[in-house]
Amino acid sequence: MRQRKIGEVILDVRNISLSFGGVKALQGISFDVREHEVRAIIGPNGAGKSSMLNCINGVYHPQEGEIVFRGEVRRDMDTHHAAESGIGRTFQNLALFKGMSVLDNIMTGRNLRMKTGILAQALHLGPARAEELREREFVEHVIDFLEIQAYRKTPVGRLPYGLQKRVDLGRALAAQPQVLLLDEPMAGMNLEEKQDMCRFVLDINDEFGTTIVLIEHDMGVVMDISDRVVVLDYGKKIGDGTPDEVRNDPEVIKAYLGVSH
Amino acid sequence: MAAKKNGPVIALGAVLAAGLAAPLVTGSPLGFYLEVLIGGLMAGVLYSLVALGFVLIFKASGVFNFAQGAMVLFAALALARLAEWLPAWIGIPAGFPALTLAFVLAAGIMVGLAWVIERIVLRPLVAQDPVALLMATLGVTFFLDGFGQTIWGSDIYKIDLGISKDPTMILESMFQGGILVSKEDLIAAVIAAGLVILLALFFQKTATGRALRAVADDHQAAQSIGIPLNRIWVIVWAVAGFVALVAGMVWGAKLGVQFSLAQLALKALPVVILGGFTSIPGAIIGGLIIGVGEKMAEVFLGPPLVKMWDLAGGGIENWFAYVLALLFLMVRPEGLFGEKHIDRV
Amino acid sequence: MFYRENGQFKSSYREDQQILGIRQDRWFIFGLIAFAFLVVPFVASDYMFRAILIPFLIVSLAAIGLNLLVGYCGQISLGHAAFMAIGAYAAYNLVVRFPQLNFLLVLVLAGLIAAGVGILFGLPSLQIKGLYLGVATLAAQFFIDWVFARVKWFTNYSPSGSVSTAPIELFGYKFDSPVERYVLVLAVVIVFALMAKNLVRGHIGRSWMAMRDMDVAAEVIGIRPMYAKLSAFAVSAFYAGVAGALWGFVHLGSWEPAAFSINFSLNLLFMIIIGGMGSILGSFIGAAFIVLLPITLNQVLPPLGALVGMNFGTAMASHLEFMIFGALIIFFLIVEPLGIARLWAIGKEKLRLWPFPH
Incomplete structure (x- = not known):
């Protein structure tokens, strides 16, 4: 088990609501991210995970809520400010040049x-x-x-x-971001590539001390590498805690894993 | 963000309306004013006809067809020259019979052209970036301009619809001197209106029309229920070719068939910006707004401007449409009736 | 066999970042420049200078400008000749009103004025993309055409609406003969081409390309769309402005507003499509192509026509030119969207390995 110094809250997302026309993508989501931790966001397709990242780095502008990053309280983020103050980001569908x-x-x-x-x-x-x-x-x-x-x-x-x-x-x-948002970094990869990517993510976290917020579908990976997990479903937060806590949360099991009681 | 921003649109509309009313307030004779207005509406009908071709193609295939103007010129050239040659070739009487046959043949040619363009240009470029497609239609424009003049000739030709060009006086009882209206213009307006009704019926009532609308809504969904995209595109280009033929006929009859038709047809671009890329009513209303706006600007705004700044002549109508469209873009990029879309990441 | 890079090792990042990393390329380009300065002036005819070389060099510069905007930054412009017009008329007015100004300074000022107007008409690009922007740039084209045709101040109240210029004088030396004008243009074009190359390999060029390839991702890593797009419009219009001033003063001598019409704009666009989008070399190739094609057709067609017993007039040649342009654009968009410059690069790759297939 890796030993790291998890610090104070660096990013605090408070009561974020986002809708497109009539579609409510996010409803009153709050969670925090501590310095140097690996924080995962999980949830079924369409749960609002990518929208959440898009709010954090200012691609989308939520109608309600606020984002606190390194002590600075903002109503919403704009992309340039996010980049400048140290939020980095990768994309679910490759967005390379x-x-x-x-x-x-x-x-x-x-x-x-x-x-x-x-x-x-x-x-x-x-x-x-x-x-x-x-x-x-x-x-x-x-x-x-x-x-x-x-x-x-x-x-x-x-x-x-x-x-x-x-x-x-x-x-x-x-x-050289302080917080790195990774949107499904391992989607579509084979086992070997996934292992490589896991290693890179952990090394970034260890060596550079970068805080990581990650969306991932592969439960094995999520449970292995993250310190705390947020669970979203239909735009609502239904669980938050360590991997073990989340794994045993009946609400999460019901909604996410699709297991009947 | 969610609420529609109508403020700027209303403001722009108010400015236009004020511009429309200003000449009356400043004391232009009502009869003359109405003549200018009607002249503008007529020009607007022609812009609408070309814009209609744009909208059809854009709706169905997402291609911004710069070549619509070249298609108008090509169709008009074909019509004018065939009507001239047919009597000598097969001995049918010149005039209306020859013109009718020429129209049918020209329609056939435009359909063939549509097929060739779809095959050679669009199919290999499918799913390309819209700007690349725009440039491809720019290539089509140049090719058609050269090709058309090579086979049909490059002088100025006449299309004689057999309607007298003499203006008629109407409403003589209401105004002193009445209003001069050309019969030809009236016929043009009737033809345009007829075409629009025909297209509306085609889209609403026929199976092909329904398939076209399905494709316009969602390419993939349409394909997945078995609508053949390629055939639909050929049909759309053929319909656009037919619209170009009608526009070319009306326009050619009014102004003579010549190279500058293609340039005039470029004005359909601001029209579709104004009306929205995907809206047929938008094309029509946009055309009328631009037709009236530029005529009014030329006649009533031009002379004072020339006087004020000592310009070497008017000619505001050369840029009025584009600048209006540009202003409109800044306040409402999706146009009057267009759909707004959100980028996904 | 001759085009190998064996034994050429890069031992610093600076060496690795050179424009011409391979020794043979370096020799080739230096050789070409030496040839253009030292041999061409003595062997080419006046006709060559006036009808081919000078127009080729000037439109290359304009094509580079357009390529910076369209090929590198991904913002379309259908009205770039209007910025050339701005440059030409700005230079004319500067020369008329401040006759003592050095012509090189006039060129730069003309470029800066064009850049200012470019920024103005680039503003819509912050709101709209692609096709919409095309219409916005058409507005620039028609409006600017009209301004120069109608506002008498710009033509210094010349009764015919056309303006004419005296031969250029620099540091007391008159550039009057075709050879002298050629050398002047050549020097200016080489300097500006090199500067364009420097720009596109630096961080500004990267921010343009990032906007072109994936604007959302570019914003996310901190590139400001406003700065990237407007700087591309400014630099691009600057190049067009300088090219326009040269076109007016060195190539035409006297001109009217129709000299910078929409057709010129479309031709510039064709140059970069055929030559290569996003390539400085491609701008030159495309310009050479578009300048040479009509001349070649006019030379070749009449005898060819006579051979088959047909009479090809100049009208016919011009129609054929349209058709060939159109067909070539479609061909390149389908087969090689990166233009002749890409074909050239592929050829070099092959040559590197020759005579081995792999």
């Missing part, structure tokens, strides 16, 4: 830190060049960490699915 190489995709993760202006870039002046090299160094660490050195210059569209998922992770990681 298809026309760009692996290296360039991961380099975009550093864009927030790159400040040289258009003219300096165009003339390739000293500061622009130095900045590019400095960020490249960091990106190379990420590439090494994810073991994708061989594909550096390959257009991402040509990579197999499992590797694309890794690049997606790398792009988020390059931004």
